[in-house]
Amino acid sequence: MRKFTASLFAVAALAALVAAPARAQDLATLEAGARKEGAVYSVGMPDGWANWKDTWAQLTEKYGLKHADTDMSSGEEIAKFANEGANATADIGDVGLEFGPIAVKRGVTQPYKPTTWEQIPGWAKDAEGNWVIAYTGTIAFIVSNEVKNPPKSWADLLKGDYKFSIAQVGSAAQDNAAVLAAAVAQGGDENNLQPGIDLFAKLAEQKRLVANAANPASLEKGEIQVAALWDFNALNYRDVVGRDKFTVLIPSDGSITSGYATIINKHAKNPNAAKLTREYILSDAGQVNLANGYARPIRVDHITLPEETKARLLPSEQYAKAKPIDSEAWTKSAPTIAAKWRDQVAPKL
DSSP: OHHHHEEEEEEEEEEEEEEHHHHHHHHHHHHHHHHHOOOEEEOOTTTTTTHHHHHHHHHHHOOOEEEEEEEEOOOOOOOOOHGGGGGOOEEEEEEEEEEEHHHHHHTTTHHHHHHHHGGOOOGGTTTTOOOOOOEEEEEEEEEEETOOSSOHHHHHHTTHHHHHHEETTTTHHHHHHHHHHHHHTOBTTTTTHHHHHHHHHHHHHOEEEEOOOOOOOHTTTTSEEEEEEEHHHHHHHHHHHOTTTTTOOOOOOOOEEEEEEEEEEOOOHHHHHHHHHHHHTHHHHHHHHEEEEEHHEEEEEOOOOOOOHHHTTTOGGTTTTTOOOOOHHHHGGGGGGGHIIIIGGGGGG
């Protein structure tokens, strides 16, 4: 028995020795293929979102990959992959959590499991590697410092006289998440979005709901008084425009925490470059890049963030009532938001 056990250990050790260089060889082959392709084209991964610009710059510097992005919502990304098919012009995209399974069902993805796969929580990845969460976000308010009696909670919104901006409910993961966050704060959940819809319907009745997107340009122009964004976007935009002009906070009566996942186009013209991009995004360097863009890296417990990076984030106590999203339930309910908004909110605008 002892001899048999020793033999098993020997076999296991040999397997480990063989597997390690094989994996290294896989990465070397992947890198060589990506260098040969020479480019990676993304959708929904603009420079100003979660500090993608540093990742793109480093991929260019390290691997010689030319890059270009076309910004669009999660739903638009999947539609682009599906509509273009074999004539693909995009290699990789970044979609909200609930859109990952949708992309798989549409048959527009191809799998790739990065070397950091085991450090990614089960809820944050497709079992086959078709989508992988790289960073999380929590819905926050960004509030103009010119607003009198600024809101600290979702309930406060109904007491104000300022305008609330929200642009693409139904197609954009960020705006859908804002509806869910409002629902959670009002006693609802992924299976009961009505409290959130009701809150926005009341704002629409008050003529205080406007369909303009919050971004650095609209903030700089003074077009935004209050909006709900992922915390990493809100903090980034605040610092771009000026900390003296806007305040960012997590609503005190509730919010939700979700994430964004990379999807690799099934028909990518640069598949090796797309896979190498995912590999880099989930490496230590790629995760720090995201944190420098105010996003919470999915591997945060496995990396050390620089002190200056930590200083960009909101105090942890603000997240006390932020609820982790139930991805399975959210995947089922999120597609219903567009019809609810169209029928119950839009007519009152």
